[in-house]
Amino acid sequence: MSDAVRVLIINEPSDLGAAFRATLEHTPALRTVGEEELREPGAPCVVLAFAPEYDPAAVAALRERAPDARILVAFQAADAAEIGRFASAGADAFVARCAAPRDICTTILALAHDLPLHEGEAEAPAPEAAAESLGLTPREAEVLRFLSAGFSNKEVARRLTVSVRTVETHRLNLRRKTKTGRLKDLVQLARQIGLAPVLEGEARPLRRINHGAHRIASH
Structure with missing residues (x-):
């Protein structure tokens, strides 16, 4: 066989x-x-x-x-x-x-x-x-990585060297494109399409997002 x-x-x-x-x-x-x-x-x-x-x-x-x-x-x-x-x-x-x-x-x-x-x-x-298929820009995907790791808007802004208002705009765009305003839904989405959360030790987000898809049960 x-x-x-x-x-x-x-x-x-x-x-x-x-x-x-x-x-x-x-x-x-x-x-x-x-x-x-x-x-x-x-x-x-x-x-x-x-x-x-x-x-x-x-x-x-x-x-x-x-x-x-x-x-x-x-x-x-x-x-x-x-x-x-x-x-x-x-x-x-x-x-x-x-x-x-x-x-x-x-x-x-x-x-x-x-x-x-x-x-x-x-x-x-x-x-x-996968992120592009959802209509997300590279910067929006980066912001989503930070959010899935539990960073606040202020922390994301500091690490990306942008204003808090800019991060808030990216979050609004994420809400519009994914049709959800709940953070836990965004976190689940990030995991399911393979966007690895930012590690605490990362000084700045990776230019190329880590590869890997997360399964629902474990992807």
């Missing part, structure tokens, strides 16, 4: 291009399967479902049918509330649809083997891609 990770693709969009399917089919550690193989014993199984074509209700139903499968949701754009609904329905991790095919395959492998999503053989999908 093959030890390759089984991959079930659901609602693969036509605009994804042939490169993704070709990359997946030529990755020896991965093997595409049909839904009838989901509950069969053997190698781990990851379901790659594309949103919004595959909605939270469908994810919940899939979780009932295949409780041991790992569910990876690829999204074009999503706000904090929508991602929260997918998480509650049983999604294990998220990836941007615009990520490179090789990066998506690496994420699938890491998820299947319970590895941090930034420790695959190739570089995991950049959190910046």
